[in-house]
Amino acid sequence: EVQLVQSGAEVKKPGESLKISCKGSGYSFTSYWIGWVRQMPGKGLEWMGIIYPGDSDTRYSPSFQGQVTISADKSISIVYLQWSSLKASDSAMYYCARRGLREVTDAFDMWGQGTMVTVSS
Amino acid sequence: SYELTQPPSVSVSPGQTASITCSGDKLGDKYACWYQQKPGQSPVLVIYQDNKRPSGIPERFSGSNSGNTAKLTISGTQAMDEADYYCQAWDSSTVVFGGGTKLTVL
Numbered sequence: 001e002v003q004l005v006q007s008g009a010e011v012k013k014p015g016e017s018l019k020i021s022c023k024g025s026g027y028s029f030t031s032y033w034i035g036w037v038r039q040m041p042g043k044g045l046e047w048m049g050i051i052y053p054g055d056s057d058t059r060y061s062p063s064f065q066g067q068v069t070i071s072a073d074k075s076i077s078i079v080y081l082q083w084s085s086l087k088a089s090d091s092a093m094y095y096c097a098r099r100g101l102r103e104v105t106d107a108f109d110m111w112g113q114g115t116m117v118t119v120s121s
Numbered sequence: 122s123y124e125l126t127q128p129p130s131v132s133v134s135p136g137q138t139a140s141i142t143c144s145g146d147k148l149g150d151k152y153a154c155w156y157q158q159k160p161g162q163s164p165v166l167v168i169y170q171d172n173k174r175p176s177g178i179p180e181r182f183s184g185s186n187s188g189n190t191a192k193l194t195i196s197g198t199q200a201m202d203e204a205d206y207y208c209q210a211w212d213s214s215t216v217v218f219g220g221g222t223k224l225t226v227l
Contacts, residue, residue, distance in 0.1 A: 037218075
């Protein structure tokens with residue numbers, strides 16, 4: 001089965017670091033870009049950045065550049081999203097999503113189940 | 122930065138046609154896609170490349186894109202179509218989402 005499986009919910013304190021993951025299976029992991037999308041409670045979708053696991057080429061949204069780090073370990077088919085110092089405003093649901101190929105290249109054709117991150121003192 | 126604008130809400134009666142718009146500068150020169158998100162679920166792609174449906178998406182979902190406006194049309198809307206809908210496009214290697222539209226079927 002083709003799927004993206006994300007790591008579980010996290011509860012952290014402000015100032016702590018965090019790394020969440022997204023594991024792809026059932027397809028050629030290194031051939032598809034994987035993006036990260038934030039959804040704050042009751043709000044819309046925000047694109048954070050995207051990585052090509054084949055060579056770790058990474059692009060960031062200007063809004064998230066310097067705030068998070070996206071990385072990949074192609075040997076285990078996992079993409080990561082990490083923070084070095086969390087803020088309460090980072091509390092949100094985070095989705096990974098696969099960018100399609102060929103005629104679907106402008107869309108995200110598969111999404112992970114989401115990882116809820118709560119940052120509270 | 123590039124922006125996509127959607128109406129916050131749209132209402133439709135069961136069996137009728139729902140239309141959700143997405144506006145952006147020269148959006149018709151880009152490809153638009155649409156996602157459906159039901160409460161507590163991940164988004165699902167329902168339209169890509171302006172008007173194409175992924176496998177498994179019902180034929181009642183269709184799309185168009187011209188000028189500054191892309192449109193998602195749901196014909197014969199069903200109660201199960203009640204959800205949030207987001208448009209998305211690329212601009213200068215950046216992904217842009219619209220603010221989302223809550224579709225209510227009443």
